[in-house]
Amino acid sequence: MTMLEIRNLHAKVGDKPILNGISLVVNAxxxxxxxxxxxxxxxxxxxxxxxxxxxxxxxxxxxxxxxDLLDMEPEERAQAGLFLAxxxxxxxxxxxxxxxxxxxxxxxxxxxxxxxxxxxxxxxxVEAKLKxxxxxxxxxxxxxxxxxxxxxKKRNEILQMAVLEPRLAILDETxxxxxxxxxxxxxxxxxxxxxxxxxxxxxxxxxRLLNYIVPDRVHVLAAxxxxxxGGKELALELEARGYEWLSEEVVSA
Amino acid sequence: MSSSESSVESLVNREYQYGFxxxxxxxxxxxxxxxxxxxxxxxxxxxxxxxxEWRLKAYRRWLEMKEPHHWANITYPxxxxxxxxxxxxxxxxxxxxxxxxxxxxxxxxYEKLGIPLSEQKLFAGVAVDAIFDSVSVATTxxxxxxxxxxxxxxxxxAVREHPDLVQKYLGSVVPYNDNFxxxxxxxxxxxxxxxxxxKGVRCPMELSTYFRINTADAGQFERTLIVADExxxxxxxxxxxxxxxxxxxxxxxxxxxxxxxxxxxxYSTVQNWYAGDAEGKGGIYNFVTKRGKCAGDDSKIxxxxxxxxxxxxxxxxxxxxxxxxxxxxxxSVAVVNGRQQADTGTKMIHIGRDTRSxxxxxxxxxxxxxxxYRGQVKVLGKAxxxxxxxxxxxxxxxxxxxxxxxxxxxxxxxxxxxEHEASTSKIGEDQIFYLKQRGxxxxxxxxxxxxxxxxxxxxxxxxxxxxxxxxxxxVSLEGSVG
Numbered sequence: 001m002t003m004l005e006i007r008n009l010h011a012k013v014g015d016k017p018i019l020n021g022i023s024l025v026v027n028a029x030x031x032x033x034x035x036x037x038x039x040x041x042x043x044x045x046x047x048x049x050x051x052x053x054x055x056x057x058x059x060x061x062x063x064x065x066x067x068d069l070l071d072m073e074p075e076e077r078a079q080a081g082l083f084l085a086x087x088x089x090x091x092x093x094x095x096x097x098x099x100x101x102x103x104x105x106x107x108x109x110x111x112x113x114x115x116x117x118x119x120x121x122x123x124x125x126v127e128a129k130l131k132x133x134x135x136x137x138x139x140x141x142x143x144x145x146x147x148x149x150x151x152x153k154k155r156n157e158i159l160q161m162a163v164l165e166p167r168l169a170i171l172d173e174t175x176x177x178x179x180x181x182x183x184x185x186x187x188x189x190x191x192x193x194x195x196x197x198x199x200x201x202x203x204x205x206x207x208r209l210l211n212y213i214v215p216d217r218v219h220v221l222a223a224x225x226x227x228x229x230g231g232k233e234l235a236l237e238l239e240a241r242g243y244e245w246l247s248e249e250v251v252s253a
Numbered sequence: 254m255s256s257s258e259s260s261v262e263s264l265v266n267r268e269y270q271y272g273f274x275x276x277x278x279x280x281x282x283x284x285x286x287x288x289x290x291x292x293x294x295x296x297x298x299x300x301x302x303x304x305x306e307w308r309l310k311a312y313r314r315w316l317e318m319k320e321p322h323h324w325a326n327i328t329y330p331x332x333x334x335x336x337x338x339x340x341x342x343x344x345x346x347x348x349x350x351x352x353x354x355x356x357x358x359x360x361x362x363y364e365k366l367g368i369p370l371s372e373q374k375l376f377a378g379v380a381v382d383a384i385f386d387s388v389s390v391a392t393t394x395x396x397x398x399x400x401x402x403x404x405x406x407x408x409x410x411a412v413r414e415h416p417d418l419v420q421k422y423l424g425s426v427v428p429y430n431d432n433f434x435x436x437x438x439x440x441x442x443x444x445x446x447x448x449x450x451x452k453g454v455r456c457p458m459e460l461s462t463y464f465r466i467n468t469a470d471a472g473q474f475e476r477t478l479i480v481a482d483e484x485x486x487x488x489x490x491x492x493x494x495x496x497x498x499x500x501x502x503x504x505x506x507x508x509x510x511x512x513x514x515x516x517x518x519x520y521s522t523v524q525n526w527y528a529g530d531a532e533g534k535g536g537i538y539n540f541v542t543k544r545g546k547c548a549g550d551d552s553k554i555x556x557x558x559x560x561x562x563x564x565x566x567x568x569x570x571x572x573x574x575x576x577x578x579x580x581x582x583x584x585s586v587a588v589v590n591g592r593q594q595a596d597t598g599t600k601m602i603h604i605g606r607d608t609r610s611x612x613x614x615x616x617x618x619x620x621x622x623x624x625x626y627r628g629q630v631k632v633l634g635k636a637x638x639x640x641x642x643x644x645x646x647x648x649x650x651x652x653x654x655x656x657x658x659x660x661x662x663x664x665x666x667x668x669x670x671x672e673h674e675a676s677t678s679k680i681g682e683d684q685i686f687y688l689k690q691r692g693x694x695x696x697x698x699x700x701x702x703x704x705x706x707x708x709x710x711x712x713x714x715x716x717x718x719x720x721x722x723x724x725x726x727x728v729s730l731e732g733s734v735g
Contacts, residue, residue: 050686050690051689051690052686053682053686054682073689074686074689074690075689075690075692075693075694075695077690078689078690078692079692083690084690086687086690089687090681090683090684091684092684092687092688092701092702092705093705094704094705094706094707094708094709095701095702095704095705095708099701100688100701103693103697104688104691104693107691107692107693107694107697108692111692143705160691164691164692
């Protein structure tokens with residue numbers, strides 16, 4: 001089943017074009033890695049998929065589970081199972097993780113026509129998910145990301161993902177700023193959530209994360225276009241050779 | 254304008270749901286104020302001579318005073334004090350003996366406001382005094398309270414039934430000549446609530462007063478006096494609403510609290526007077542003097558306020574920390590939206606030794622609202638070991654609102670410790686987007702962010718009202734974010 005189909009996507013921020021014709025198909029059960037140098041448009045692609053208002057789509061189409069994604073509000077996308085693990089998770093002082101995450105889960109359940117989950121059942125659900133990120137229950141009474149270290153914020157994103165069980169998860173540079181232990185925890189969390197009926201897009205600058213989360217497909221972005229796609233071995237090649245040679249290939253092509 | 258701002262805008266503009274008018278026959282005196290009006294009000298309430306004299310002194314002093322128009326960070330056209338109705342009371346055929354005798358129309362009004370006056374339907378454990386325009390129309394649970402010796406009644410009744418207590422404490426914290434609005438109130442106050450908790454008694458239920466302005470062009474000038482005798486404890490809450498009208502209405506109340514040795518008074522306010530329309534037409538002018546005196550050692554007075562209504566709010570609930578080791582607290586959430594203006598804060602006056610005060614103020618500005626925190630911490634020479642902690646946070650929603658902080662710190666004792674922290678934040682597009690990406694719509698996202706911002710204050714409210722306050726905040730910010 002096709003989870004996501006991007007056709008000739010162009011997007012800009014202000015007057016500056018960033019995405020210049022991206023096409024990509026992601027099927028259910030697959031993990032895709034989007035790689036590329038800084039400024040190639042990786043994070044912009046993630047933000048456009050989530051519907052960030054700062055980016056304007058000027059051309060192209062995105063189909064998500066057959067629906068016109070660009071026609072949906074950010075919260076409708078989330079309710080339909082699209083999840084973005086943020087590169088820079090935001091702090092919400094005074095709002096506990098438990099309150100926030102239950103509210104989010106209930107919005108998604110409501111959209112699916114399910115009943116709201118009560119606080120007791122919710123805590124049971126969370127208990128199992130906390131194990132994935134090797135956390136105790138005390139994290140649930142802390143305010144959302146407030147005073148969290150960089151690594152804790154990323155782990156919190158994975159916890160949210162585990163609780164919300166998205167159909168399509170987009171991890172935006174989740175590995176940046178993580179030490180090796182945090183990286184292992186984050187990756188094993190993501191792996192545990194892989195299922196035949198969901199899909200994951202991993203946006204990363206480094207090959208390192210892909211040692212833990214093994215992708216089915218790797219795409220390299222440069223100047224807002226996918227310049228090369230391949231299997232997981234492409235990531236290793238990039239690690240060995242850097243991104244330069246690809247730019248030359250693009251130029252000579 | 255960014256898309257998140259326009260959704261804030263659309264959020265703030267929900268209808269004020271308490272804006273209806275009760276159609277009831279009222280006894281209204283002609284507009285305007287002179288000595289005869291003061292005498293008339295006093296006569297209607299069959300007051301003793303000393304009280305009339307006190308009112309007249311206040312009135313004469315008021316004539317010499319000037320409206321405080323210059324220091325507060327608010328602007329409004331001059332108030333014509335001769336165009337206000339100073340007394341309006343729903344007509345009753347006979348004096349009210351019990352709830353059964355209250356006009357059904359009034360009962361329906363309070364029902365509609367979510368304050369059913371029948372004791373069975375009330376929040377368990379909350380006694381209510383309902384004030385309609387100038388008079389108290391009902392007080393619930395009086396008998397239950399009387400069993401533990403607690404007096405909870407309207408001010409008029411207190412003047413009749415407990416004249417010694419009233420005479421002893423009335424004006425003892427806010428003198429008749431304290432300020433322009435307090436002097437006006439002292440001259441014309443019509444009703445209000447009176448509470449006396451005797452020595453060693455912990456008041457068995459929450460007390461609350463519900464203020465409702467109904468008559469057009471009537472001012473509301475209520476006067477509340479709460480006395481907690483030695484070792485007594487009481488928690489009191491007031492709520493306020495008014496119909497929507499095109500003209501501004503004046504509310505100039507005075508609240509006095511007296512805490513004797515070892516006593517604790519907790520006073521909470523959820524103020525939701527009509528705020529005027531989006532262009533700033535109509536709304537209540539809320540010019541209120543609230544002050545508590547920790548008269549005895551080891552006493553404590555705590556103010557918690559959630560201010561979401563009124564066109565203009567001008568109030569500074571204060572504590573005079575006279576007893577040694579006494580404690581003063583002020584927790585405040587003030588929200589301005591549309592064209593609302595608020596200049597509010599507190600005064601903590603440290604007189605006794607080892608006195609402590611805590612001030613937590615959360616100001617939220619949206620729309621074209623203008624919000625000022627004005628707070629004074631004064632430590633007198635004998636207040637050795639006094640401590641104050643002030644935290645003052647402002648949140649801005651959108652680009653056309655304002656937030657200001659005016660702290661005044663005056664320390665005359667070298668052993669005192671005074672801390673002041675202030676912050677200003679703008680509700681971030683990134684915060685809203687983050688919550689939307691988790692499935693919340695803009696309205697719920699803002700409500701969550703704002704409630705988180707106010708959490709330190711909400712946790713000070715009595716349980717039943719904390720939930721109400723959260724909802725109220727959601728409503729008053731509706732349409733504020735774009």
